[in-house]
Amino acid sequence: MARYVFITGGVVSSLGKGLASAALGALLQARGFSVRLRKLDPYLNVDPGTMSPFEHGEVFVTDDGAETDLDLGHYERFTGVAARATDSVSSGRIYSNVLEKERRGDYLGKTIQVIPHVTNEIKDFLSIGADEVDFMLCEIGGTVGDIEGLPFFEAIRQFGQDRPRGECIFMHLTLLPWIAASRELKTKPTQHSVKELRSIGIAPDILVCRSEKMIPQKEREKLALFCNVRPDSVIAAYDLKSIYEAPLAYHREGLDQAVLDAFQISPAPKPNLSRWEDVYDRIFNPEGEVRVAIVGKYTQLEDAYKSIAEALSHGGMANRVKVRIDWVDAELFEREDPAPYLEGFHAILVPGGFGERGTEGKIRAAEYARTRKIPYLGICLGMQMAVIEAARNLAGLPTAGSEEFDHEAGKKRFEPVVYHLKEWVKGNHTVARKVDDDKGGTMRLGAYTANLAEGSKVAEVYGTTVIEERHRHRYEVDTRYRKALESHGLCFSGMSPDGRLPEIVEVKDHPWFIGVQFHPELKSKPFDPHPLFKDFVRAAKEVSRLV
Numbered sequence: 001m002a003r004y005v006f007i008t009g010g011v012v013s014s015l016g017k018g019l020a021s022a023a024l025g026a027l028l029q030a031r032g033f034s035v036r037l038r039k040l041d042p043y044l045n046v047d048p049g050t051m052s053p054f055e056h057g058e059v060f061v062t063d064d065g066a067e068t069d070l071d072l073g074h075y076e077r078f079t080g081v082a083a084r085a086t087d088s089v090s091s092g093r094i095y096s097n098v099l100e101k102e103r104r105g106d107y108l109g110k111t112i113q114v115i116p117h118v119t120n121e122i123k124d125f126l127s128i129g130a131d132e133v134d135f136m137l138c139e140i141g142g143t144v145g146d147i148e149g150l151p152f153f154e155a156i157r158q159f160g161q162d163r164p165r166g167e168c169i170f171m172h173l174t175l176l177p178w179i180a181a182s183r184e185l186k187t188k189p190t191q192h193s194v195k196e197l198r199s200i201g202i203a204p205d206i207l208v209c210r211s212e213k214m215i216p217q218k219e220r221e222k223l224a225l226f227c228n229v230r231p232d233s234v235i236a237a238y239d240l241k242s243i244y245e246a247p248l249a250y251h252r253e254g255l256d257q258a259v260l261d262a263f264q265i266s267p268a269p270k271p272n273l274s275r276w277e278d279v280y281d282r283i284f285n286p287e288g289e290v291r292v293a294i295v296g297k298y299t300q301l302e303d304a305y306k307s308i309a310e311a312l313s314h315g316g317m318a319n320r321v322k323v324r325i326d327w328v329d330a331e332l333f334e335r336e337d338p339a340p341y342l343e344g345f346h347a348i349l350v351p352g353g354f355g356e357r358g359t360e361g362k363i364r365a366a367e368y369a370r371t372r373k374i375p376y377l378g379i380c381l382g383m384q385m386a387v388i389e390a391a392r393n394l395a396g397l398p399t400a401g402s403e404e405f406d407h408e409a410g411k412k413r414f415e416p417v418v419y420h421l422k423e424w425v426k427g428n429h430t431v432a433r434k435v436d437d438d439k440g441g442t443m444r445l446g447a448y449t450a451n452l453a454e455g456s457k458v459a460e461v462y463g464t465t466v467i468e469e470r471h472r473h474r475y476e477v478d479t480r481y482r483k484a485l486e487s488h489g490l491c492f493s494g495m496s497p498d499g500r501l502p503e504i505v506e507v508k509d510h511p512w513f514i515g516v517q518f519h520p521e522l523k524s525k526p527f528d529p530h531p532l533f534k535d536f537v538r539a540a541k542e543v544s545r546l547v
């Protein structure tokens with residue numbers, strides 16, 4: 001049975017709880033333990049699938065097709081453990097399960113209450129797969145004291161009591177603000193936050209304190225005394241230049257040792273941190289820099305493309321270059337010529353997205369990359385736009401478009417090069433969707449296999465002809481246009497196993513122009529960069545040497 005570490009936060013949000021959890025996962029692995037990470041989010045959305053990327057950052061998709069919080073991306077990037085649908089839950093999902101059971105009569109006429117019905121539902125979720133790993137790390141979203149979070153805090157408190165002594169510990173992340181006028185780090189907000197936690201029955205075993213200044217011994221002792229933790233369980237978390245320093249930094253501060261001590265695991269197995277030392281060396285000793293433009297819609301909030309930015313940095317590590325990303329708003333190119341803006345970049349990436357806004361600009365960015373022979377990676381919508389560009393400018397279909405934007409234009413005749421897919425094969429069954437289905441969870445989601453054409457660029461990049469990648473989209477490139485496009489140099493080099501759905505396109509006679517219908521960024525790791533990002537950055541590095 002797994003040991004459980006519950007990770008909560010206090011004082012303010014955005015302290016890097018997800019990162020601390022992920023780094024702890026990596027450190028436990030470095031000591032030879034198996035881990036799984038889980039996120040419990042207090043908001044009432046059933047999942048983040050319908051939340052705007054402007055508000056919530058990117059939606060991270062798992063192999064088994066769940067639309068989850070972007071923290072699961074951190075978990076995967078630090079541990080390499082593929083997240084599952086059962087690793088993420090929200091209040092919305094919990095309540096919707098409880099209400100469904102109530103309607104079905106499963107509670108046999110009982111009055112349904114937060115305790116025990118909602119808390120039991122949460123505890124059942126926590127227990128899934130508990131026999132599979134040595135440690136289960138569960139992060140509670142939000143901060144202690146939030147109204148929506150209360151049932152989660154109550155559930156983890158009960159969970160700690162239900163399990164044998166010593167099988168659950170609580171780790172609390174807080175902030176020590178620095179007051180410049182008095183030149184002091186303040187511990188009072190942390191004391192209050194722990195008091196709040198203790199008032200609902202949870203006594204933290206470990207305190208992780210974010211601080212922009214060194215925490216003096218005196219302050220650690222004060223925190224230990226007032227918050228009722230051991231002095232060596234007060235762990236400092238200083239600002240880092242790269243998130244991938246976190247495992248080494250937390251190890252230096254004694255986090256993994258404190259966790260093993262709290263579980264009384266002795267002697268503690270020695271850690272092997274070579275993976276993270278190598279990552280550190282590659283990040284901090286680059287041999288050059290490449291500049292990549294991301295031409296997208298959600299450019300004000302970098303979290304909207306979190307995994308893409310991370311995957312590019314992994315590609316940089318593989319090639320020992322620093323990848324400098326510039327975010328360019330695609331709408332700009334609907335009014336202005338892209339050339340003056342895109343000159344000087346060594347590669348262009350057009351990411352995924354929904355809705356029409358900015359798409360004509362993305363098409364122009366694809367055209368620029370194709371005609372100027374600049375490396376281009378189009379992801380999902382970025383592939384669809386590259387196909388529309390080639391259809392218009394190479395295959396002689398000036399009205400080429402996508403049903404995602406043009407179906408309302410109805411009578412206006414256009415070539416639906418990208419169309420709304422209503423039925424497809426998943427494993428050995430068929431999935432069907434209607435146009436007016438609910439917006440939540442109705443896309444082609446999760447891992448699907450693709451076959452790559454022998455001798456294609458992508459087969460060379462991947463070093464294989466069968467791949468599996470994660471999807472999240474409603475629309476598909478129509479194979480009716482395949483012949484016309486291929487005869488003009490846009491090859492369909494990756495297809496679904498039944499040959500109906502184009503998965504990858506590439507431009508012949510171009511150093512590097514690839515569009516993929518899936519999201520390769522979701523599977524990249526710093527210690528195992530995704531082949532497409534690795535080779536894309538290699539191609540960018542080549543361009544950087546020529547200019």
Ligand code: GLN
Pocket residue numbers: 351352353354355379380381382404472473474475476
């Ligand atoms: N909006 C497009 C579709 O649904 C692309 C989605 C995406 O880029 N993730 O097919």
